[in-house]
Amino acid sequence: MRLYLVPSPIGNLGDISYRAVEVLKNADVILCEDTRTSSVLLRHYNIQKPLTPYHQHNEHKILNHLVEQLQGGKTFALLTDAGTPGVSDPGFLLVRECLRNDIPVECLPGATAFVPALVQSGIPSNRFCFEGFLPLKKGRQTAMKALAEEERTIILYESPHRLVKTLEELAAYLGADRQAAVARELTKMFEETRKGSLGELAKHYTATAPKGEIVIVIAGKD
Template sequence: MLYVVATPIGNLGDITVRALQVLKSVDVVAAEDTRHSGMLLKHFEIKKPLLSYHEHNEAMRTAQLVERLTADENVALITDAGTPALSDPGARLIRACIERGLPLTIIPGPSSILAALVGSGFSTERFYFGGFLPVKSGQRERELRATAERGETTIFFESPYRLTKTLAACTGIIPDRQLCVARELTKKFEEFRHGIASKLLAHYEAHPPKGEIVLVISQL
């Protein structure tokens, strides 16, 4: 059985009882970063073999894990934070299991996407998640122009090093839309900052952001 296990996005206290039960019971844990996940397992006194599973070895590791799953081993798939396959490795292994009829289950848990959406105060009835905004300015602006035409709340991941560039682009493309910068979710310096793009740009130019960022854009 493949167990796709969500792990904390910052606060270790957010791990679920079921996630701990699974991690203690499987034969092997496939992890995006074995050093990072090793510290997580050590914190909860879990001793299991760790196997790296990341974007650079995903194809090779998928074949190896499928072989182990076919032999009736139990495998837990985790990433550094949150749920595998959401802007993280994992989709290839999940598809391989589906194609071969191998059993799998999802162990849900913390989500920066949902935490940011709810904390934004914007409509939660319908929303669009666009993953990471493109690095190149032209592609990023095209994505933001598409957002301007979209009726639902929109959510993006963004790097702290590019946030001011994105907010500057927003001032020209969606100047009147309410935005929320959700930063360092569940951690000590968690922040939800609301306002139009120009207001947020002025703040973050004066106070360069650090940490992981989710940008939420209000509906039309």
């Protein structure tokens, strides 16, 4: 009886630990944010186990059923599409419910996109705040105002089709000359980290449409 949180590669399939592969091979069931995405990784390592979808649209609905199975002695491994479960991905609700029911939970160390993005940005990494995805509507203006006063390095996740709008808004609230970096396609063939001011980055990605998963790293307020 145990829930394992297994970080999956954020791009390169080789970025998974030996231990993670062994946990996946020995689990009774693998919970997947998207079974199609996880199947690519599992086939690569010749892992054949029952898969159960577990994502933001069904996690409340199936939560009690999963806990009952764990209490019955099952061992589950939770995989999200990329990175560590629970970090801007499903996982928190299940972890909380397992702990409430005295079910052991173990998180393996592994990939999280914001760490390499932060370290290679050249922006101070000794103190930082991770905000994940900003609110799309309600609370977005409040979040921007709070970020404008943040003295630590700021880390955000963003999708390619919203990147330009977010950079423009950040430039308006934090100042167009605030230094930042945009990292995309981390660990993949076309990995890129572009550095500059928020204003410069907004102009660049207006002219050059971005692709891939994106991490924004922003210098804190002086």
